[in-house]
Amino acid sequence: MRKIRKAMALLLTLVMVMGMSLTTFAAKKVTATITVENAENATLQYAQIIKADRNTSTGWAFVNDDVANEFLSAFSGYSDAQALLDYMASVANNPDSISGNYAKALSNAVGTVTLGDMDNPQTVTEPGVYMVKATEEGYTYGYMAAFVGFGEVEIDGEKYEYPSLLDAEIEAKKTPTTTTKTENIDDNLVEVGTIVTYTIEAYVPYFDSNDRNKTFSISDTIEGADYYLTGEGATATVTVEGIQGNYKGAEDFVMDDTGHSFTINLNDLVQDGTNQYAGNKVTVTYTAKVTGTPDENGYIDVKNTAASHVGNSDYNSNTVELYSAKLIMTKKDSEDNKVLSGAGFLVYKMVGAEKEYAMFNEHNALSSWTNDKDSATEVFTGTDGTVAVTGLDKGTYYFEEKTAPEGYSVNGTPEDAVVEITGNNGVATANIEV
Numbered sequence: 001m002r003k004i005r006k007a008m009a010l011l012l013t014l015v016m017v018m019g020m021s022l023t024t025f026a027a028k029k030v031t032a033t034i035t036v037e038n039a040e041n042a043t044l045q046y047a048q049i050i051k052a053d054r055n056t057s058t059g060w061a062f063v064n065d066d067v068a069n070e071f072l073s074a075f076s077g078y079s080d081a082q083a084l085l086d087y088m089a090s091v092a093n094n095p096d097s098i099s100g101n102y103a104k105a106l107s108n109a110v111g112t113v114t115l116g117d118m119d120n121p122q123t124v125t126e127p128g129v130y131m132v133k134a135t136e137e138g139y140t141y142g143y144m145a146a147f148v149g150f151g152e153v154e155i156d157g158e159k160y161e162y163p164s165l166l167d168a169e170i171e172a173k174k175t176p177t178t179t180t181k182t183e184n185i186d187d188n189l190v191e192v193g194t195i196v197t198y199t200i201e202a203y204v205p206y207f208d209s210n211d212r213n214k215t216f217s218i219s220d221t222i223e224g225a226d227y228y229l230t231g232e233g234a235t236a237t238v239t240v241e242g243i244q245g246n247y248k249g250a251e252d253f254v255m256d257d258t259g260h261s262f263t264i265n266l267n268d269l270v271q272d273g274t275n276q277y278a279g280n281k282v283t284v285t286y287t288a289k290v291t292g293t294p295d296e297n298g299y300i301d302v303k304n305t306a307a308s309h310v311g312n313s314d315y316n317s318n319t320v321e322l323y324s325a326k327l328i329m330t331k332k333d334s335e336d337n338k339v340l341s342g343a344g345f346l347v348y349k350m351v352g353a354e355k356e357y358a359m360f361n362e363h364n365a366l367s368s369w370t371n372d373k374d375s376a377t378e379v380f381t382g383t384d385g386t387v388a389v390t391g392l393d394k395g396t397y398y399f400e401e402k403t404a405p406e407g408y409s410v411n412g413t414p415e416d417a418v419v420e421i422t423g424n425n426g427v428a429t430a431n432i433e434v
Contacts, residue, residue, distance in 0.1 A: 029153045029164035033121040034130060034146045039172040042134040042141065045115035046122060049106075049145075050085070050129035058085045060128070066112035074105035092147075100274040106131055106143035107209035107273065124148055127165055139174040140206040140310070142278055146170045175203040175279040179218070179308040181317040188428040190322045192292040192300060192366040192391035195233055196225065200284040200317065202308040204240070204269050204277040213311040216270045218284055221261040224302035224322075225288040229253055235287045238264060241280035253286065290322070292365035292391050299431040300324040300365060300391045325421045325432040326390040329399050331381045339385025344378045344403030347389055349396065358389065366391035378402055396420045 036044060053061035061081065062068035068081040075098070078084040091097050115133055124130065127148050134141035150163035184197040200218060207214045229236035229250040236250035253262040264284065269277045284306075294300055302322040308315045331343040347358040349369075356369040357376030364379055366389065380403070381387045399417040404410045419434055 026158055026160050028162075029155075029160040031123050031125050032127075032148045032165035033123055033167045034118075034132070034148065035121040035167070035169045036132060036134065036144065036146075037169060037171040038174065039120065039134050039136070039141070042136040042139075042172065042174075044118035044120055044122075045133045046118040046130050046146075047113040047115045048124075048126065048128050049109060049113060049131050052127045056085075057082050058089065060085050060089075063128075064112065067109045070108040070112060071105045074101045074108060100276045102145065103142055103275045103278075104209065104273050106145060107207070107275065110143060110208060111210055121167075124165075130168075132170065134172055134174070136174065138178065139176055140278075141172055141174045142206045142275055143208075144170050144172060173206075173279050175205055177203070177205065177308070177310065177313070177315045179306055179315050179317040181304060181306045181320045183304070183320050183322065185322055187394070187426070188322055189393050189432070190290050190300075190302065190324055191393035192290050192324070193368060194290045194393070195228055195287050196290065196302070196322065197235060197285065197287050198304060198320070200306040202282050202284075202306075202315075204266075204280045204282060205310045206275050206278040207270050207273075207311070209273050211311060214267070214271050214273075215309065215311055216266045217263055217309045218266065218282065218306065219261065219263040219309065220284075220286075220304070220306045222288055222302070222304045223260065224293070224300060225290045225304070227253070227255070227259070227262065228287045228289040233287065235285050237285050238266075239283045239285075240269065240277060241282075242277055290324075290391075292361050292363065292367050294363050294365050294390050298363075298388060298390055299326060301431060323428045323431045324390060325392040325394070325434060326388055327392060327397060327419050327421075327434050328386055328388045329381070329417060329419075330386045331405065332385060339381075340405040340408070341381050341383045341385060342403070342405045343381045343385075343387075343401065343408075345380075345387065345399045346373070346376045346378055346402050348376070348398050348400060350398075360389060364389050381405070392421065394421045 049063055049067050050060055051063055052059060072078055072084060075084050127150055130146045132144040132146060146168040148168050149166045151166045152162045153160040153164040153166065179202045182199045200220065202218055205216060228234050236253055237246045238248035240247045248264060252264055255262050290302055304320045306317040329345060331340045332338060333340060348355045354371055356371055357373055358366055359368045359370055360377040360379060361367045370376060379387045379389060397419050401410055421432060421434055
């Protein structure tokens with residue numbers, strides 16, 4: 001009897017020790033959450049496309065034949081759904097290797113399932129693959145896939161029995177639909193003849209394979225300047241992230257009849273159905289030369305806008321505006337302050353120790369500079385005693401009197417009038433008049 005009591009006590013002690021050394025498991029975790037990162041302001045929808053199925057060789061199955069057929073179409077070379085699922089499982093650790101096919105399959109399959117509204121995070125009760133669709137004003141999204149699998153789960157130190165459902169986190173890839181426009185003039189002041197470099201930035205959009213109008217292009221419109229796409233100092237290129245070198249050149253800038261608007265066709269980036277370039281930045285760089293045609297107020301003003309065209313939608317850029325300076329000279333009699341018409345002047349600036357004289361067009365807008373004084377354009381005061389010249393940049397300019405008004409003469413060597421355009425040392429927001 002004593003031996004039995006000792007054996008029972010030993011057994012009880014052993015059980016207690018084993019109980020202390022073994023981890024206690026809670027019940028299985030029978031729900032999981034799907035969380036979408038980088039989509040805080042998006043409206044989300046979801047649907048299951050692959051489910052667990054013990055009756056198949058892989059343990060998985062597509063939710064219906066239509067989904068299976070769309071995946072088999074996107075992943076060519078597989079005889080049946082189980083062979084494809086087996087391959088997809090074999091490359092699960094290298095998802096980038098099938099990302100293009102997966103994106104095409106999801107885009108094709110969206111019409112074969114019913115999408116429901118999705119919270120973020122969303123609770124699900126079945127393992128498998130879930131398609132997620134996101135929409136947000138100002139962005140396009142690619143379809144996403146979240147895999148809810150089996151595993152051993154530990155939450156806040158508490159372990160759950162195997163097989164429990166594993167939570168899934170996916171990061172949304174979204175593309176802004178904005179188009180931005182910039183130029184290389186820091187102070188926004190230019191003179192006629194300046195070659196300005198413009199840059200347009202847009203992004204390759206995502207397209208649903210069911211979209212009937214999978215088109216993508218970039219256009220540009222300019223006033224006050226002429227496109228300068230070839231020649232010395234000219235630039236006209238299109239680059240795309242993910243594609244080495246220049247993707248397109250000057251020959252792809254297709255002009256309209258006015259010559260002041262072009263379009264670049266980028267359909268080949270979006271029409272293969274894989275969305276492989278979706279989200280990649282497109283950069284258009286080109287040059288334009290400021291012309292000398294003033295507006296009705298006598299100002300040279302360069303206005304430029306761009307737009308990206310995605311299917312049936314247009315996304316306009318900001319307007320980039322450049323300005324020039326207008327100089328007004330008034331000629332008066334020094335004795336009675338009477339304004340004098342018919343006084344002729346040459347305008348020049350100093351380049352080092354040399355004078356460069358201005359040549360003006362019929363609008364008194366700068367056309368070019370010359371160091372040959374005889375080639376310079378003489379400008380005359382009108383009945384109000386003033387003469388205005390336009391199309392100038394910051395700098396110091398001189399009015400040299402060449403022709404005296406009727407009844408007067410140019411005596412000796414008069415002092416030239418000096419005008420300095422400073423631009424207020426800032427960025428111009430309007431044309432400058434001095």
